[in-house]
Amino acid sequence: MTLLATLGLTAFYGDFQALFGVDLTVAEGEAVAIIGANGAGKSTLLRTISGLLPAPRERILYRGQAIGALPPADIVARGVALVPEGRRLFPSLSVEENLLMGQQCGRKGPWTLDRVYRLFPMLRERRRQPATSLSGGQQQMAAIGRALMTNPELLLCDEISLGLAPVIIRDVYAALPGIRGEGTTLIVVEQDVNRALGIADRVYCLQEGRVTLEGRPSDLTREQIKLAYFGV
Amino acid sequence: MDWINAIIQGALIGGLYALFAAGLSLMFGVMRLVNIAHGDLIVLASYLALVVVETLGLSPFVSLAIVVPAMFVLGYALQRGLLNFTLGGDILPPLLVTFGLSIIIQNALLEGFSADDQKLQVGGFETASIQITDQLAIGWFPAAIFLTAVVVIALLELLLYRTALGRAFRATSDDPDTAKLYGVRNQHVFALATGISLAVISIAAVFLAVRTTFDPASGPARLIFAFEAVIIGGLGSLWGTLAGGVVLGVAQAIGAQLNPGWETLAGHVAFLVVLVIRPRGLFPKLAD
Numbered sequence: 332m333t334l335l336a337t338l339g340l341t342a343f344y345g346d347f348q349a350l351f352g353v354d355l356t357v358a359e360g361e362a363v364a365i366i367g368a369n370g371a372g373k374s375t376l377l378r379t380i381s382g383l384l385p386a387p388r389e390r391i392l393y394r395g396q397a398i399g400a401l402p403p404a405d406i407v408a409r410g411v412a413l414v415p416e417g418r419r420l421f422p423s424l425s426v427e428e429n430l431l432m433g434q435q436c437g438r439k440g441p442w443t444l445d446r447v448y449r450l451f452p453m454l455r456e457r458r459r460q461p462a463t464s465l466s467g468g469q470q471q472m473a474a475i476g477r478a479l480m481t482n483p484e485l486l487l488c489d490e491i492s493l494g495l496a497p498v499i500i501r502d503v504y505a506a507l508p509g510i511r512g513e514g515t516t517l518i519v520v521e522q523d524v525n526r527a528l529g530i531a532d533r534v535y536c537l538q539e540g541r542v543t544l545e546g547r548p549s550d551l552t553r554e555q556i557k558l559a560y561f562g563v
Numbered sequence: 564m565d566w567i568n569a570i571i572q573g574a575l576i577g578g579l580y581a582l583f584a585a586g587l588s589l590m591f592g593v594m595r596l597v598n599i600a601h602g603d604l605i606v607l608a609s610y611l612a613l614v615v616v617e618t619l620g621l622s623p624f625v626s627l628a629i630v631v632p633a634m635f636v637l638g639y640a641l642q643r644g645l646l647n648f649t650l651g652g653d654i655l656p657p658l659l660v661t662f663g664l665s666i667i668i669q670n671a672l673l674e675g676f677s678a679d680d681q682k683l684q685v686g687g688f689e690t691a692s693i694q695i696t697d698q699l700a701i702g703w704f705p706a707a708i709f710l711t712a713v714v715v716i717a718l719l720e721l722l723l724y725r726t727a728l729g730r731a732f733r734a735t736s737d738d739p740d741t742a743k744l745y746g747v748r749n750q751h752v753f754a755l756a757t758g759i760s761l762a763v764i765s766i767a768a769v770f771l772a773v774r775t776t777f778d779p780a781s782g783p784a785r786l787i788f789a790f791e792a793v794i795i796g797g798l799g800s801l802w803g804t805l806a807g808g809v810v811l812g813v814a815q816a817i818g819a820q821l822n823p824g825w826e827t828l829a830g831h832v833a834f835l836v837v838l839v840i841r842p843r844g845l846f847p848k849l850a851d
């Protein structure tokens with residue numbers, strides 16, 4: 332069953348158009364990767380779905396309902412949570428308080444503080460520390476944990492490998508199967524194509540605000556991906 | 564001994580300035596809104612208490628049961644209906660709008676109550692005191708002011724650091740866009756902050772109206788005391804704000820002891836001295 336669909340989605344930063352009619356469908360339980368170069372519109376797509384950027388109402392359907400014009404608080408309350416690019420932890424809150432912010436939306440489900448601490452044990456040890464005292468990888472785990480605390484049906488991960496060492500990226504990505512195991516649908520935005528192909532059931536490639544390729548990783552050739560990614 | 568009495572008295576009265584400052588600090592902390600009408604809202608709360616006392620025949624302290632919730636509702640409505648529209652990247656619109664609000668409140672009060680001085684009466688309680696030694700006495704009223712300030716600030720600390728709403732306040736202060744992603748409705752959170760701020764200052768407003776006279780034009784002076792207490796204490800620290808209020812109160816008491824005309828001046832001088840020696844205040848908490 333289709334969980335999320337965008338229909339000819341457009342997005343603007345002022346006069347600058349960042350998305351030009353993006354069509355995307357995500358089925359319940361799927362893991363979808365969105366790849367593309369810097370500035371291709373990947374983050375914009377996730378920010379628009381989350382309600383941070385305005386969209387025409389009917390252009391985003393969640394469980395068949397138009398959510399395009401809803402504020403972010405209503406979208407997270409329906410079960411769509413974003414792990415924002417650059418992690419964006421709240422610096423004056425402790426690690427645990429950052430996680431608890433996920434409960435503001437009031438959704439109940441399998442994800443509790445204890446469940447998040449079992450997924451990321453090092454967060455439990457550092458739960459009283461300021462969020463800013465964590466290493467980059469730990470901050471990324473806290474940011475994922477905070478989004479999980481909203482008990483999402485659909486988790487949007489924006490470049491969770493950004494700025495991290497390869498061995499740390501591996502640790503962060505190792506958490507994703509456990510998250511899917513709880514029935515959570517995933518959309519992962521990633522510049523690291525191999526990383527993205529490794530976890531995704533389906534891949535979309537964006538280039539300059541348009542979808543240039545869509546398919547199952549096993550069906551796509553390297554040449555197709557290279558062409559869609561770079562346009563050369 | 565006169566000196567010691569004056570200083571103790573000043574320190575206790577400092578609790579009032581601390582409450583004014585805590586309200587100002589809360590609004591600035593949560594939404595970076597500098598409320599120029601803060602002092603006039605304090606005076607408005609005093610007039611509201613005056614009306615309640617005169618029409619219902621209540622004691623000023625009992626009138627708090629009506630004034631505090633009423634000011635909370637006013638604050639919520641003011642933020643939702645007006646001030647939220649001024650917030651954004653630019654600090655100028657809220658300054659201009661609250662400046663305008665300040666003028667409107669002053670003139671409305673002048674129209675409704677004339678320029679006459681007003682005062683609330685609590686009878687003997689205002690001058691009653693506990694005799695510590697032959698020459699040393701602590702007034703019941705200043706002691707009650709200080710105790711109230713400590714309790715209110717402790718409650719604000721609990722709210723900010725032990726509740727979900729407090730977390731939402733601090734998270735919104737850090738990063739309003741990201742806070743939205745987790746279900747925080749900024750418009751509502753800002754309105755609650757202003758409501759709480761006005762509830763806090765209305766307590767201080769009633770106490771101050773018992774202690775000194777007020778008229779429609781006394782708002783700006785109250786605003787300056789609040790600003791000074793916040794800056795002396797250090798931005799972002801509620802207990803620092805209490806210390807700031809006490810420093811201001813003691814300085815005023817010393818000034819008044821030297822020469823009755825120097826009371827207000829001495830407070831401003833203390834503020835400038837702190838600004839020179841410790842530009843970030845005594846107990847700074849917020850990073851720049």
